Amino acid sequence: MNPQDLKSIVSSGLLSFPVTDFDAQGEFNAQGYAARLEWLTPYGASALFAAGGTGEYFSLSGPEYGAVIKTAVDTCRGKVPIIAGAGGPTRTAIAHAQEAERLGAHGVLLLPHYLTEAGQEGLIAHVEQVCKSVKFGVIVYNRNVCKLTPESLAILADRCPNLIGFKDGVGDIEMMMSIYLKMGERFSYLGGLPTAEVYAAAYKALGTPVYSSAVFNFIPKTAMDFYEAVRTDDHATQHRLLKSFFMPYLDIRNKGQGYAVSIVKAGARLVGHGAGPVRAPLTDLKPAEMEQLDQLIRALGPQ
Numbered sequence: 001m002n003p004q005d006l007k008s009i010v011s012s013g014l015l016s017f018p019v020t021d022f023d024a025q026g027e028f029n030a031q032g033y034a035a036r037l038e039w040l041t042p043y044g045a046s047a048l049f050a051a052g053g054t055g056e057y058f059s060l061s062g063p064e065y066g067a068v069i070k071t072a073v074d075t076c077r078g079k080v081p082i083i084a085g086a087g088g089p090t091r092t093a094i095a096h097a098q099e100a101e102r103l104g105a106h107g108v109l110l111l112p113h114y115l116t117e118a119g120q121e122g123l124i125a126h127v128e129q130v131c132k133s134v135k136f137g138v139i140v141y142n143r144n145v146c147k148l149t150p151e152s153l154a155i156l157a158d159r160c161p162n163l164i165g166f167k168d169g170v171g172d173i174e175m176m177m178s179i180y181l182k183m184g185e186r187f188s189y190l191g192g193l194p195t196a197e198v199y200a201a202a203y204k205a206l207g208t209p210v211y212s213s214a215v216f217n218f219i220p221k222t223a224m225d226f227y228e229a230v231r232t233d234d235h236a237t238q239h240r241l242l243k244s245f246f247m248p249y250l251d252i253r254n255k256g257q258g259y260a261v262s263i264v265k266a267g268a269r270l271v272g273h274g275a276g277p278v279r280a281p282l283t284d285l286k287p288a289e290m291e292q293l294d295q296l297i298r299a300l301g302p303q
Contacts, residue, residue, distance in 0.1 A: 003137035013046030022276035087111025143169030218267030
């Protein structure tokens with residue numbers, strides 16, 4: 001798959017980040033992860049992000065990273081494209097991007113670099129070095145310490161033909177509009193805020209109709225129904241699901257730092273597709289929070 005093929009794929013449809021399965025000892029559970037992907041694939045996501053943020057990329061060791069990507073690629077071959085997460089220090093991001101390409105992933109989502117702040121010149125160098133280390137498509141994730149300006153993205157677009165996507169995790173509407181108006185069709189644009197459904201209609205109005213759904217991990221039918229409601233401007237369905245599920249869900253998610261990942265694993269467990277505990281420094285939901293989430297899920301009906 002060449003970069004433009006990947007751009008075409010991620011320009012429509014719903015995307016998702018499968019959680020990464022760990023066993024009771026916290027070790028990667030390849031069999032459980034493969035079963036998860038086999039369960040989710042038929043629901044129709046356009047692409048799946050392996051070892052992404054919801055997949056706890058930040059907690060994986062070097063060997064585990066390759067095992068996660070290989071399991072995803074082998075399980076989903078011929079069914080759904082796999083985009084690998086890669087991030088952290090520049091050389092780590094390069095090593096992971098190259099490993100993902102070697103293992104047959106279709107592209108990479110470049111997560112933020114590690115810890116330290118950096119100016120635009122440094123961010124440009126970071127993204128450029130990763131892009132030039134591989135041949136497949138790269139999507140840059142704009143969030144936290146990696147916030148690129150429209151001018152920086154224009155420079156990168158000129159230098160890196162395989163930089164084909166921009167995923168926004170900041171939520172600055174003015175900046176997002178500036179980027180879209182400057183770059184036009186050069187990039188595919190993805191919504192990437194936590195619980196992206198809450199922002200989906202607003203981002204569609206900005207020219208960013210595609211987003212990644214974390215709740216696809218445990219309510220895939222509802223996630224697809226909501227995406228279809230956004231795609232067709234079915235505001236009644238959007239408002240019904242926002243009121244009955246997504247806003248109460250946010251109330252639970254916002255009770256703890258790091259719960260954007262923890263609550264997804266909790267949901268998977270509640271629907272019978274448990275992925276094990278989250279790894280430190282994240283913490284799992286408390287029993288009362290699990291009960292609240294269970295009630296929300298049950299009210300949605302069969303998935």
